Amino acid sequence: MHITVVPASPKTAQAAIRVLLADPSHPTVRGYYRDLAKVPAEFKAHACFEAVQGDVDDGATLDFSDSDAVFHITPPFFGNSSPVEHARRVSENVKAATKKASVQRLVLVSSMGAQYDHGTGEILSNHEAEVVLGDAAPEVVFVRCGFFMENWGMGLETLAAGFLHTTLTPLDHPLQMIAVKDIGATCAAEVLATGTPLPGSSPYAFDLQGPRPYTSADVHKIFEEVTGKSIELRLVEKEALDDFYAAVFPPVVAAYYAEMNKSYLPGAILHVDPQPTGATKYGTTELREVVEQLVGA
Structure with a gap:
């Protein structure tokens, strides 16, 4: 079996590649990189892995010949134009x-x-x-992941100053979270199942969640326990989200991130969820394990 991973540099792609290369069926894996210097040494050394230079922004650089399956991640976009338009262009190329x-x-x-x-x-x-x-291949699978646990790593810079920001409010509001390694393992399994009937019609979508939802209070407690330090938790309330993201991202991107954050707060569209996906799968990694890795405990 031949599998193409595009792009191969994101952490989710790396997690999936590790699972694929360890599979007893010995699939061959082709990974696309804009910069071949970023190919991990562990992949370079593997006989079943091939690194190829290419960019999802340039369709002419993508050649999926002989591929049985393609594993794709829409890369994040932080430019001065719409990330939705960028996602459309990238998706058309793929x-x-x-x-x-x-x-x-x-x-x-x-x-x-x-x-x-x-x-x-x-x-x-x-x-x-x-x-x-949706119609790119006879079998299309959408893995709709919860909030990445590793996103809490973006607050590590403030830990040295003794505080941690959270945009998940109020303190007791739960959110489904999932670890990158569970995403990689789940997606690898879906790729390896190529040729077997999907549980539903194509495109088939399912939600991927961790073993339990977490609140900001849970996150705060875990960080304090793992670091062994007292940490101030600074809440970024809903009305402050626009300014919070505007200080980090270009204006267009900041607006998209602020709206996304608002969408899973109490009473918003993802909290009420009148159109659930239906099927749900679960990872096994707890947030504590991810935090331990983030802080090097």
Whole structure:
């Protein structure tokens, strides 16, 4: 079996590649990189791995010939234009290469809430990718992931100053979270199942969640226990989200991220969720394990 991973540099892609290369069926894996200097040494040394230079922003660099399956992640975009428009262009490039090579299955890392065409901010990038890629192959699978546990790593810089920001409010509001390694393992299993009937019609979508939801209070407690230090938790309330993201991202991108954050707060579209995906799968990694890795405990 031959599998193409595009792009191969994100952590979710790396997690999936590790599972694929360890599989007893010995699939061959082709990974696409804009910069071949970023190929991990562990992959370079593996006889079943091939690193190829290419960019999802340039369809002419994508050649999926001889691929049975394609594993795709819509890369994050932090430029001065719409991330949704960027997702559309990237998805069209991947779709064209997938169809040209007559690939049997495409597996896409998507997001909770990707079924909505409004009100979810940056998640609309995943919605757009699903719209474009829905008929890219005979078998299409959308893995709609919860909030990445590793996102809490973005607050590590403030830990040295003794505080941690959270945009998940109020303190007791729960959110489904999932670890990157569980995403990689789940997506690898979906790729390896190429050629077997899908549980539903293509495109088939399911939610991927961790073993339990977490609140900001839970996150705070875990960080304090893992570090052994007292940490101030600074809440970024809903009305402050626009300014919070504006201080980090370009204006257009900041607006998308603020709306995304608002979408899973109490009473918002993802909290109420009148259009659930249906099927749900679960990872096994607890947030504590991820935090331990983040802080090097």
